[in-house]
Amino acid sequence: MKKRISLVALSLVLASSCVSPKIYKELEAKYANLKQENRKLANENDDLLYSKNAAETQLKQLQASYKEAVAQRDKLQGDYDAAKANVDALKASYDALEKNSSAAITANSQKNRELLAELEAKEQALAAENLRLDKLKQELADRSNRVAELEQVIADKDAAMTALKDAISRALTDFEGKGLTVEQRNGKVYVSMENKLLFSSGSWAVGNEGRRAVQQLGTVLATNPDIAVLIEGHTDNVPYQPNGAITSNWDLSTKRATAIVAILRENAAINPENLTAAGRGEFAPIATNDTPEGKAKNRRIEVILTPKLDELSRLLNDN
Structure with a gap:
């Protein structure tokens, strides 16, 4: 996580030399929010682990x-x-x-x-x-x-979370075999969508098929208000050729993540406070970048769904 924040900071510095002050301030605000959220989650995790060990x-x-x-x-x-x-x-x-x-x-x-x-x-x-x-x-x-x-x-x-995974799998059954997977790991649900379902090469505009998949995912999220939603953009390791609006894979992955957030925000039943967008660039691959197939798997959006632990925190803090 520290590495991710450092890279986001680096992207902000790089972006500051290539984008307008307005966009720079937006990126800087996003970085501050990410850093604050990271610190908060890390503190909550340490407190929960400490209280549980003390109780045992x-x-x-x-x-x-x-x-x-x-x-x-x-x-x-x-x-x-x-x-x-x-x-x-x-x-x-x-x-x-x-x-x-x-x-x-x-x-x-x-x-x-x-x-x-x-x-x-x-x-x-x-x-x-x-x-x-x-x-x-x-x-x-x-x-x-x-x-x-x-x-x-x-x-x-x-x-x-198991019920949520099953509901998402049912809602997205039309997209099986199209670069979409739904998994449950470590108490979280991971929805992974390859770029071939969502974006054209080098673009962050979501296509019609991808928009429909995200909207159907949003329908399930709207009925689960106690779930934190992290949208991560990922790329392969091929350097992005700057075209004025985008300067690097960091920029591209971030814009793709925020594009997914924008579609989810269209559903008024989803609390925007539950949504977080993050760009990971090429630095969190799930396959080798030495083959076209591996690169295709790495070009993806991951939606990570985490349950809120307010009740667990209350029990751990009770004397």
Whole structure:
């Protein structure tokens, strides 16, 4: 991502020498937005990972404390049972001695009182340990419930993204075999459209067939307002010949990405705040540039759909 921002910055510098001040300011604003969005996403990702690891560590500590408390409780229970058995034996001895000697009875009474006091202390310690054990059980249950909630939210997000992928695949079924693929990876949905479906060579004007595909994709996105949409333009490694309006593959890939955004913006039901356009030039290939087929695959638009994690963030931030 840092490399991408550096390259965008470089494109801004190069563009500043070839384009009007207005276009330069627009590119500069886009760069600032990209940089801010990158910083925000990186911070959110670090916070989420840190909170999840902290919760898992706390859960492991509680489980260890719980096991230790159970062991201590069992030991106290054993001591208690042994002391009680001793008291019962002394009581029996007391009854027998009472018949023979008042002196022996007095001695045994003292010992019996000592044992009864010891037994009472054991009972109090056992009661305190049971209270501590109950508290640990409750804390463990609370942590387990919180982890279960987090896992459920993640599972729901994955299920929602699977449903979104299926909906997009159904909506774009007419374009199968025309350079369009739909995949789900790492909790995101990737819609890849090769340039042969969208653009003429060296152009950023979307053709009729490509426009129809983007519009059908927009119909699905309009019903999923909680999805962030990143549109990335990609080229092969053949240097672009400047023609006045475009100076490099960076420029071309960016204009192609914004052309897709413009079509999606025609759908009033899509929140423009969910849309981000980015130009990657030739620096994120998915195939070799040594063959015509590989170059064709690299000339593409990728629409990356990411679920918003507001609910997950709330759970991680709850005490």
